[in-house]
Amino acid sequence: MAVSEKEFVALVNENRGIIYKVIRLYIYHEEDTRDLYQEIVFQAWKSYPRFDGRSRFSTWLYRVGLNTVLTFKRRPVVVVPHEDLASLNVAQTKTNTDESEALYAAIRQLPEIDRMIISLHLDGYENEEIAEITGLTKNNTAVKLHRIKDILIKKLKAE
Amino acid sequence: MDLKEAWKKLEQEKLTQPVAGVEEVYKTSKHPVQKLIRSFKIALGFVVFFELAFAYLAIAMPQPIVKGAMVLMMVVYIFYFVANYQTLQHINRTFRMDQNLAHTLQSIYDNTQQSLKFQRRSAVFIYPLAATCGFLFGLSIERNVVEVLQNRSVWVSLLITISVLTPISYFVAIQLERVSYGRYLNQLRSLIHQLEVQA
Numbered sequence: 379m380a381v382s383e384k385e386f387v388a389l390v391n392e393n394r395g396i397i398y399k400v401i402r403l404y405i406y407h408e409e410d411t412r413d414l415y416q417e418i419v420f421q422a423w424k425s426y427p428r429f430d431g432r433s434r435f436s437t438w439l440y441r442v443g444l445n446t447v448l449t450f451k452r453r454p455v456v457v458v459p460h461e462d463l464a465s466l467n468v469a470q471t472k473t474n475t476d477e478s479e480a481l482y483a484a485i486r487q488l489p490e491i492d493r494m495i496i497s498l499h500l501d502g503y504e505n506e507e508i509a510e511i512t513g514l515t516k517n518n519t520a521v522k523l524h525r526i527k528d529i530l531i532k533k534l535k536a537e
Numbered sequence: 538m539d540l541k542e543a544w545k546k547l548e549q550e551k552l553t554q555p556v557a558g559v560e561e562v563y564k565t566s567k568h569p570v571q572k573l574i575r576s577f578k579i580a581l582g583f584v585v586f587f588e589l590a591f592a593y594l595a596i597a598m599p600q601p602i603v604k605g606a607m608v609l610m611m612v613v614y615i616f617y618f619v620a621n622y623q624t625l626q627h628i629n630r631t632f633r634m635d636q637n638l639a640h641t642l643q644s645i646y647d648n649t650q651q652s653l654k655f656q657r658r659s660a661v662f663i664y665p666l667a668a669t670c671g672f673l674f675g676l677s678i679e680r681n682v683v684e685v686l687q688n689r690s691v692w693v694s695l696l697i698t699i700s701v702l703t704p705i706s707y708f709v710a711i712q713l714e715r716v717s718y719g720r721y722l723n724q725l726r727s728l729i730h731q732l733e734v735q736a
Binding site for chain 2: 394395396398399401402403411413415416417420421422424425428429438441442445446448449450451477478479480481482489490491492497500501510511513527530531
């Protein structure tokens with residue numbers, strides 16, 4: 379599919395919320411956000427000519443973003459930004475009544491692939507699609523998803 | 538707590554909100570595969586440069602034996618061009634971030650390793666040839682090569698040149714390969730390992 383850079387940039391701008399979501403789920407250092415954003419856009423631009431339109435652009439961009447973040451060389455989590463200090467420890471969010479913030483904190487404590495699986499699931503993807511995106515088998519995805527949900531619920535109940 | 542509801546709220550209020558300082562679109566990448574692509578492009582650039590240099594020498598040098606040697610080197614470099622170009626094409630075809638990541642990276646890793654291994658093995662035969670061509674070229678600058686080759690001591694010198702230059706060239710090539718491809722292949726291997734462990 380021939381596509382102009384202008385059209386591509388417009389599509390990315392319309393769907394940039396997806397990239398922000400990926401960044402927020404995986405990045406702890408502000409310096410990495412800029413690099414990851416550009417890496418995702420770069421990878422999307424390189425892959426876009428072969429985007430066949432079978433899925434929505436947003437779905438496709440989500441997949442590119444998640445795949446990119448898994449291979450993105452991030453700074454190690456040594457110093458946690460102030461904003462995340464409380465959220466890294468779910469127990470500390472007891473004072474925070476916002477359930478979504480607690481969920482955010484709990485998800486960010488999960489291993490990276492697990493984070494990917496649960497975020498795709500919560501975004502409404504079927505197990506088969508998650509398996510296809512992550513490269514896991516459908517059964518493995520189902521088992522992992524069940525386990526991740528259990529972990530999340532336990533963490534959130536512990537609040 | 539309803540996870541889906543909490544997630545929806547989280548998405549609206551936090552996850553999809555703009556992140557500061559990421560407005561510009563860049564066209565560079567730090568991905569190891571992208572670095573591999575760049576290394577192969579540089580290698581192809583060098584191959585083309587040497588092809589042109591050999592073509593020039595093949596035309597400019599008056600002695601037929603040297604012309605023949607330069608044409609032989611051109612053939613050898615065509616082989617290098619094809620090997621590198623095919624690997625580059627494979628990476629470009631395979632490397633897509635919208636497909637199964639582990640399979641994609643593994644395929645690129647395997648294919649690149651195979652290509653480099655093949656080039657390393659063929660180099661064992663190509664370096665003596667290159668050393669001979671260089672030797673003949675050096676002789677031809679001031680003397681008639683065919684006449685000089687009548688002298689037995691010249692053949693001994695040629696054998697010494699080959700036996701010294703071949704291992705040195707091989708060693709240098711291995712070091713260059715490590716710098717150009719090795720570290721990116723190592724990064725790729727550790728990424729594949731990470732993905733496998735997490736799966």
